[in-house]
Amino acid sequence: xxxxxxxxxxxxxQDTEVIHGINIDIEEGEFIVLVGPSGCGKSTLLRMVAGLxxxxxxxxxxxxxxxxxxxxxxxxxxxxxxxxxxxPHMTVYDxxxxxxxxxxxxxxxxxxxxxxxxxxxxxxxxxxxxxxxxSGGQRQRVAMGRAIVRDPKVFLFDEPxxxxxxxxxxxxxxxxxxxxxKLAVTxxxxxxxxxxxxxxxxxxxxLNNGIAAxxxxxMEIYDDPKDQFVAGFIGSPAMNFxxxxxxxESIKIGQQSIATPTHVTQRGKIVLGxxxxxxxxxxxxxxxxxxxxxxxGSNVLLxxxxxxxxxxxxxxxxGQLDAKIGAVYPFSFNTExxxxxxxxxxxxxx
Amino acid sequence: MHKRVHYxxxxxPYLLVAPQITITLLFFIWPAVQALYQSFLLEDAFxxxxxxxxxxxFAELYDSENYLNSFTRTAFFSVSVAALSMGFALFFAxxxxxxxKGSHTYRTxxxxxxAVAPVLAGTLWLFLFNPTLGIVxxxxxxxxxxxxxxxxxGQAMSLVIIAAAWKQVSYNFLFFVAAMHxxxxxxxxxxAIDGAGPLHRFRxxxxxxxxPTTFFLLVVNIIYAFFDTFGIIHAITSGGPGNSxxxxxxxxxxxxxxxxxxxxxxxxxxxLMFIVILLTVVQFKYVERKVEY
Numbered sequence: 288x289x290x291x292x293x294x295x296x297x298x299x300x301q302d303t304e305v306i307h308g309i310n311i312d313i314e315e316g317e318f319i320v321l322v323g324p325s326g327c328g329k330s331t332l333l334r335m336v337a338g339l340x341x342x343x344x345x346x347x348x349x350x351x352x353x354x355x356x357x358x359x360x361x362x363x364x365x366x367x368x369x370x371x372x373x374x375p376h377m378t379v380y381d382x383x384x385x386x387x388x389x390x391x392x393x394x395x396x397x398x399x400x401x402x403x404x405x406x407x408x409x410x411x412x413x414x415x416x417x418x419x420x421x422s423g424g425q426r427q428r429v430a431m432g433r434a435i436v437r438d439p440k441v442f443l444f445d446e447p448x449x450x451x452x453x454x455x456x457x458x459x460x461x462x463x464x465x466x467x468x469k470l471a472v473t474x475x476x477x478x479x480x481x482x483x484x485x486x487x488x489x490x491x492x493x494l495n496n497g498i499a500a501x502x503x504x505x506m507e508i509y510d511d512p513k514d515q516f517v518a519g520f521i522g523s524p525a526m527n528f529x530x531x532x533x534x535x536e537s538i539k540i541g542q543q544s545i546a547t548p549t550h551v552t553q554r555g556k557i558v559l560g561x562x563x564x565x566x567x568x569x570x571x572x573x574x575x576x577x578x579x580x581x582x583x584g585s586n587v588l589l590x591x592x593x594x595x596x597x598x599x600x601x602x603x604x605x606g607q608l609d610a611k612i613g614a615v616y617p618f619s620f621n622t623e624x625x626x627x628x629x630x631x632x633x634x635x636x637x
Numbered sequence: 638m639h640k641r642v643h644y645x646x647x648x649x650p651y652l653l654v655a656p657q658i659t660i661t662l663l664f665f666i667w668p669a670v671q672a673l674y675q676s677f678l679l680e681d682a683f684x685x686x687x688x689x690x691x692x693x694x695f696a697e698l699y700d701s702e703n704y705l706n707s708f709t710r711t712a713f714f715s716v717s718v719a720a721l722s723m724g725f726a727l728f729f730a731x732x733x734x735x736x737x738k739g740s741h742t743y744r745t746x747x748x749x750x751x752a753v754a755p756v757l758a759g760t761l762w763l764f765l766f767n768p769t770l771g772i773v774x775x776x777x778x779x780x781x782x783x784x785x786x787x788x789x790x791g792q793a794m795s796l797v798i799i800a801a802a803w804k805q806v807s808y809n810f811l812f813f814v815a816a817m818h819x820x821x822x823x824x825x826x827x828x829a830i831d832g833a834g835p836l837h838r839f840r841x842x843x844x845x846x847x848x849p850t851t852f853f854l855l856v857v858n859i860i861y862a863f864f865d866t867f868g869i870i871h872a873i874t875s876g877g878p879g880n881s882x883x884x885x886x887x888x889x890x891x892x893x894x895x896x897x898x899x900x901x902x903x904x905x906x907x908x909l910m911f912i913v914i915l916l917t918v919v920q921f922k923y924v925e926r927k928v929e930y
Binding site for chain 2: 337338364375386437
């Protein structure tokens with residue numbers, strides 16, 4: 288159990304700065320997920336904590352001790368890689384025992400630890416096999432086993448589930464989460480999958496272009512996004528954004544309009560955000576033409592085109608809904624759940 | 638229904654493979670057959686008459702102490718050349734793998750020796766080690782080592798081994814670098830996190846993973862030392878002093894074109910031919926067995 292602190296962490300390659308000063312304080316036993324689109328710097332950040340990338344400026348502390356200049360092996364971390372990075376020429380047993388042997392641990396102690404972890408992950412039967420003889424899920428578990436067996440202060444996961452098929456991914460997601468709770472080891476987990484991020488994290492760090500756009504619990508971020516990027520990235524299907532103009536009486540969206548909520552005091556052009564699950568179908572002050580229908584079984588996604596608006600509006604409806612492409616569909620917003628963003632700064636205003 | 642593409646002209650495929658077949662027949666098969674035929678012949682010293690003697694030439698080789706000595710000498714020579722050149726190549730490749738700045742220049746420089754012709758390589762080393770003119774004997778003299786490979790057979794052998802190995806280092810280097818590049822970087826990083834230092838990583842991760850390449854290079858290097866070192870030996874020692882650097886392929890030349898024992902020389906080259914066939918079979922059989930990633 289350890290704390291991790293990152294202070295004004297920056298990373299540059301030659302003259303290009305890719306991480307622009309990140310501050311995160313992680314508590315003991317916390318499960319932190321770094322999430323963001325490709326190229327946002329999340330893996331780089333993780334690798335800086337691991338010691339695989341140098342730190343340009345700022346500090347990383349593990350248990351209040353600055354680890355900037357420590358070798359990866361001296362930081363007390365374990366890492367699970369995206370491609371698992373299992374040693375192909377060693378058996379599962381030797382893969383797990385490799386690090387322990389380097390710690391000069393007695394043989395029977397190594398054996399005990401490997402057996403215990405193998406039991407925990409249910410890989411006892413494969414201990415004498417080579418990684419190439421294992422399935423993707425089994426390899427994943429071996430990679431986890433190799434991380435756990437070292438009894439680290441911190442777990443680092445670098446998109447560990449992205450090579451698995453969808454069903455297995457959901458299973459492993461649960462396993463990792465339960466395992467982490469059981470072991471109570473402080474964890475940093477990198478993913479680009481926002482569902483993974485929402486379901487696993489104690490706290491989320493949403494990264495955008497090397498900046499921590501928002502840090503908070505999944506529900507905080509879902510309910511109260513700080514800016515348009517976070518609002519659009521977290522939540523599935525993604526939030527709708529509509530350009531509109533706020534007047535005294537009404538908000539104009541193209542030719543149509545809704546009443547201006549009382550707390551919206553700014554006038555002029557503004558971006559309105561509304562999640563697909565926050566539409567009201569009993570009332571109807573707006574309408575759009577059905578462009579596309581996605582049937583997901585439990586619910587239906589309607590893609591509506593509003594006149595004079597480029598972006599289609601996505602509405603999540605009941606699974607039984609019967610709609611036809613080209614039909615005009617009336618709807619209205621759940622006005623409690625409207626978000627407003629500044630057109631230029633993209634910061635959330637209301 | 639014909640599923641394959643059909644050409645009306647039936648001579649086209651033959652025409653297309655003809656150049657390759659012609660070259661193979663003319664420059665490989667025909668000389669090989671000639672050598673095989675000649676190895677059964679005994680020619681008199683003036684080249685006026687030949688006699689078909691069946692396996693007499695081979696039997697004579699079997700009884701010749703000189704030839705058997707050449708065999709052990711060749712074995713020693715090729716193992717030394719392979720070990721030396723692969724050892725250095727591996728060392729350089731391991732270093733090149735860690736070089737970040739100027740790695741391109743570094744690699745290009747290391748590849749240059751491969752472009753030097755064997756005779757030139759031999760001459761280069763000959764000048765360096767020339768007992769009267771060379772710079773190396775001059776320095777060796779300072780530490781009281783008297784270098785004269787024209788008289789000292791041990792020194793002569795070392796010199797041809799060094800020269801032959803030097804030329805092969807670049808070739809091996811290229812293959813080692815490529816093999817190391819194909820190891821996923823995360824494996825090395827995982828080992829670093831597990832606490833392995835650079836040397837330990839090399840020994841327990843990198844070296845086992847490039848073993849297929851190492852095996853391939855071993856066979857290639859032995860074949861190289863067996864056959865392609867003629868130019869180097871010819872330029873440096875001409876097989877001397879005595880017969881101390883006369884390896885098999887040099888003996889074929891010496892006996893055949895200097896000693897004019899054409900039948901015996903042909904028999905030797907037939908034996909060499911079988912050796913290289915054997916080595917190639919070994920290579921094809923085992924090189925395919927790769928380490929599974």
